[in-house]
Amino acid sequence: MTDNLNHDPVQPRPVVARLPKYAAGKPPVDVPGLTPYKLASNENPFEPLDEVRAAIAATLGINRYPDTISTELCAQLALVLGVPAEDIVTGAGSLGALTQILSTFAGQNEDGVQDEVIFAWRSFEAYPIVVQSAGALPVQIPLLSDGRHDLDAMAEAINENTSVILLCTPNNPTGPILTQREVDDFIARVPKNVLIVLDEAYTEFVRDAEAVDGIKTYQQHRNVVVLRTFSKAHGLANLRIGYSVSHPEITSYLRLIATPFAVSSVAQQAAMASLANLDKVMARVDSLVEERERVVAALTELGWKIPTTQANFVWLPLGEQSMDFVQLAEARALSVRGFAGEGVRVSIGEVEANDRFLALCRENAGLLSS
Structure with missing residues (x-):
């Protein structure tokens, strides 16, 4: 045979x-x-801060699986951000959190039609990789000449197959932010069944008073998700810990698709120590x-x-x-x-x-x- x-x-x-x-x-x-x-x-x-290094050194139970939903960390983040703890889902860096979002809300449907994910280009170079890995079709909208998102062109690219839109602010690798006014105007042009992801990996470095406030924006819109990370400002890049913030009708599905135990106990303890010394x-x-x-x-x-x-x-x-x-x-x-x-x-x-x-x-x- x-x-x-x-x-x-x-x-x-x-x-x-x-x-x-x-x-x-x-x-x-x-x-x-x-x-x-x-x-x-x-x-x-x-x-990392001395307090963070001490927390890492003191972490025990490495032979045991970590808390898969990062209960203590989410509770601490909730206090810092002023949001319900159940609105926070951790992941292996903000990229891990984004992968969970795309795996949940973008891909190829049962009729064979691919969802479309719109994002600016050039932007974070992992976007086309994770979008296509999820089975969705990437729709890249060229940046304006000043390195900013062309939100008008992004809005015009929306069609019946659009499932997710990624907004990177500040944009990696060019650096400009999106303002609150232009994001509000953009959201008004987006159907309510399209998920809008505000990728704020560099938010702690922003000093422009006109910049979009991701937390405020998600609180006002049920179809907005905020991405953040401990990799940059907190200096925990090697530990791979990030999170998304969104409403329960979104987080309930994200937890279903999330990789179990993706965020180690070491990472959780380090993040909590860093937050305690913000x-x-x-x-x-x-x-x-x-x-x-x-x-x-x-x-x-x-x-x-x-x-x-x-x-x-x-x-x-x-x-x-x-x-x-x-x-x-x-x-x-x-x-x-x-x-x-x-x-x-x-x-x-x-x-x-x-x-x-x-x-x-x-x-x-x-x-x-x-």
């Missing part, structure tokens, strides 16, 4: 072959005489915001026009010269994130790293201004 079996190699689903590859930020190259710095992944350059966390964030403003001012003085950033990174729209700049940075022991043919994203890091980045920009002003 084995002679009649098909001996072709095992193949994944066709969509897998079409998925773009997620390119994580690379570590810096060692250069003699220079301290290497990684400015490629929007990481917090500060280690004033110290925000003091560090304030110092990074000050550095961001210093870097932006210096780039502006050099004559370079960059999108207005409210995140912990800046975007250099270098186009075809993007990868040339990446190589120049590597030669100076700096790792930055290049997007071929589009631009370069540079995280705000240690003061010395930022100074070296600015020196690189001064030495290559022709490249920057071309």
Whole structure:
């Protein structure tokens, strides 16, 4: 009977072959005489607080499964955010939380028709991957020339197959925020059966008074979900802990689809310790915001026009010269994130790293201004 079996190699689903590859930020190259710095992944350059490290060290029961719904953490988050604890669903980073949302509300229906998920582009590079992995069709709407979402074009792209819309604010990798007014106007144009996801991974770095308030917006609209993370401001990227906030008619389904035990006890204890010392966390964030403003001012003085950033990174729209700049940075022991043919994203890091980045920009002003 084995002679009649098909001996072709095992193949994944066709969509897998079409998925773009997620390119994580690379570590810096060692250069003699220079301290290497990684400015490629929007990481917090500060280690977690001492209180957080102590909580990690004190976590016991690693041989036991964690609380799968993060009960204590959700209760603490509820107090900080001013929302019901049952409206919070944790996940393995905000990306894990987003994957739960898409797996629940976007995919291929029983009639074979794919749901459509609308998002700006360029935006977070994992979006087209997780959308297509869920079985849905990605609908990418080009950014405006200033790196902002084209909300009019996004609204016009809505049709009967649209199930989810992703709004990234501040937008990764370009940096601009969405304002409360423009989001309110946009929501008014979206059918109530379409889920709107406000991805606020960098919300702690925002200082623009006009910026959208995700929590306020979800409280006013039953079809809005807010995504947040402990990876950036809290410096817990390695522990993979994020969460979504939405109404019970949404969270009840998210918990059905969520991967059990996705958030470890270590991550939960670290997040709670960080929340308990939020004033110290925000003091560090304030110092990074000050550095961001210093870097932006210096780039502006050099004559370079960059999108207005409210995140912990800046975007250099270098186009075809993007990868040339990446190589120049590597030669100076700096790792930055290049997007071929589009631009370069540079995280705000240690003061010395930022100074070296600015020196690189001064030495290559022709490249920057071309």
